[in-house]
Amino acid sequence: MALEYQATVLNELFSGIVSQNVNAEVWRWLQERVASSVSTQQFNVAFVSAPRKTGKHVITLTDEQAAAVRKAGNGADIKEWTIDRLCRVWLLANRNREDENKYVQTIENLFLSAEVNECVALYSALPVLAFPGRWIKRCEEGVRSNIGSVLEAIMCKNPYPAAWLDDPAWNQLVLKAFFTEKPVEQIIGIDGRANADLAKTLSDYAHERWAAGRPVNPQIWRSTGKFIDEPLLKDMERLFLSEHDFDREAAALSCSISSYPPALELLNKNPSLKSAIESGQLTWDILAEKMKNYVL
Secondary structure, X not given: OOOOOOXXXXXXXXXXXXXXXXXXXXXHHHHHOOOOOOOHHHHHHHHHHHHHHHOOOEOOOOHHHHHHHHHHOOOOOOOOOEHHHHHHHHHHHHOOOOOHHHHHHHHHHHHHHOOHHHHHHHHHOHHHXXXXXXXXXXXXXXXXXXXXXXXXXXHOOOOHHHHHOOHHHHHHHHHHHHHOOOOHHHOOOOOOOOOHHHHHHHHHHHHHHHHOOOOOOHHHHHHOHHHOOHHXXXXXXXXXXXXXXXXXXXXXXXXXXXXXXXXXXHHHXXXXXXXXXXXXXXXXXXXXXXXXXXOO
């Protein structure tokens, strides 16, 4: 399906990026720690102590490598990762996997004892871990975290949730992203995983904020366009009457992908916005970029 990613290719790319960001001694140390003869205890020690070996500098990678990661990872982006984070991810992905239950239990135990940076690495590794179906519940558990960096590791530029979570869990992730003010435009699959239940939930959330006199992030409407009906049309009408450009732009973007005739009629009443969308001058990502310096 469109939201799949290439775990094996990602891991191969990570190997190349790790090897060019550490010296030969550290690269040899990492490879030794994933040998089949390494015990669980030795592996755990390596995972925890990795930063002392690798340092914590931000990785460097070529534009070609970044593009290859995006392609294999369905939009994944690791440019801002530190080397210890990447090396921990690499260790997890390359742990001996001959015994599925042992592999899974080793990593589950790391989740249970992880401090924040270790937790970030563990969730960042979800796309390249073996036996991907075994990590769904762990991903769902992570969405319930209150630690910002952990939530971002799961939600932002990570292809695993969109590929593996069911609709209720996905909807919870998206709603939590709005609750915690995460950059939802960085959620891989935010458009492809839109569904009717999520559209209604987001509309209800917007109504709660309006009733409380609180601002509404225009990206909330990103997952509603294909599901506009009579109730959601009223939301669009309200947005088009807003004094804020970004509200009107969000309404136009939503209506532009709707098959509901009244929504298309509403868009036709705003020809300049319709034209901007058709010419590519207005997209959800462009709107998100414009909003970066605006405090809701």
